[in-house]
Amino acid sequence: MPTPPYLYDRHTWPQLRERAAEVPQPVVILTIGSVEQHGPHLPLDVDNLLIRRIVELAAEQIPDRVLLLPHLPYGFEEHHLDFPGTVSITNHTLENFVYELLRSVTHHGFRRLLIADGHGSNMPILNYAARRVTLDTPALCGAFIWAALIADVMREERESPFPGGVAHACELETSAYLHLDPGAVDMNLAVRDMHEYPSEFHWQDLSAGAPLQFMDFFSRISHTGITGDPTTASAEKGRRWVGLAVDRLVKLIVEFQGWADRPRVDHH
Ligand SMILES: [Zn+2]
Numbered sequence: 001m002p003t004p005p006y007l008y009d010r011h012t013w014p015q016l017r018e019r020a021a022e023v024p025q026p027v028v029i030l031t032i033g034s035v036e037q038h039g040p041h042l043p044l045d046v047d048n049l050l051i052r053r054i055v056e057l058a059a060e061q062i063p064d065r066v067l068l069l070p071h072l073p074y075g076f077e078e079h080h081l082d083f084p085g086t087v088s089i090t091n092h093t094l095e096n097f098v099y100e101l102l103r104s105v106t107h108h109g110f111r112r113l114l115i116a117d118g119h120g121s122n123m124p125i126l127n128y129a130a131r132r133v134t135l136d137t138p139a140l141c142g143a144f145i146w147a148a149l150i151a152d153v154m155r156e157e158r159e160s161p162f163p164g165g166v167a168h169a170c171e172l173e174t175s176a177y178l179h180l181d182p183g184a185v186d187m188n189l190a191v192r193d194m195h196e197y198p199s200e201f202h203w204q205d206l207s208a209g210a211p212l213q214f215m216d217f218f219s220r221i222s223h224t225g226i227t228g229d230p231t232t233a234s235a236e237k238g239r240r241w242v243g244l245a246v247d248r249l250v251k252l253i254v255e256f257q258g259w260a261d262r263p264r265v266d267h268h
Pocket residue numbers: 038046047118119120168169173
């Protein structure tokens with residue numbers, strides 16, 4: 001099978017020099033996830049497998065418009081460490097690692113960078129790393145989590161209760177995994193385990209953020225490592241939601257590629 005043209009590190013340096021000179025330039029994408037417990041029914045690689053596959057599927061539709069950096073499989077997971085297997089790096093390490101990595105990519109002339117995330121707790125850190133890249137280099141850099149691409153549709157089509165049914169190892173993640181790799185999911189062990197802080201202002205749900213941001217140790221808010229209702233998951237929902245996320249990601253990449261380089265204005 002030929003090497004896909006969208007893999008950054010399968011180019012030689014003269015080839016990458018040419019790619020950086022293209023007009024418009026390809027968008028460089030860093031995918032990142034986590035090695036993190038996802039309940040008794042899913043493997044630890046959920047956040048890695050889902051984001052990488054979604055970005056690859058988008059890249060296959062627009063192979064000349066993107067360059068995928070090698071996947072970064074570790075994230076900020078301190079709150080999951082009570083469950084065996086989870087691997088964590090601190091927020092400072094993650095932020096600096098991503099910032100330094102992408103800054104070096106801008107050194108070669110790339111000016112449109114995206115961070116594609118599969119793990120919710122990485123997001124505030126990745127947002128900040130992306131902002132630093134935009135402020136410190138000539139490039140534009142943004143970050144997103146894939147679930148946010150389809151939040152509106154999830155609110156309409158979900159069967160689990162809102163808020164809380166779509167949070168972690170939940171209706172969404174289990175459906176997506178059932179679609180992409182059904183043999184690795186044990187639905188006999190999937191149980192409803194809802195995050196239990198009775199609050200008007202705080203909840204965890206991937207389809208809509210709460211006014212109060214708060215994250216406790218997972219072992220205080222979940223008995224199984226799940227928050228949400230994976231018993232409502234299905235491969236068919238996964239097919240639909242992953243497909244829609246891919247379609248919208250293609251649009252996002254094409255749009256972002258065309259964003260103008262606007263001059264700064266010093267008003268002193
Ligand atoms: Zn996850």
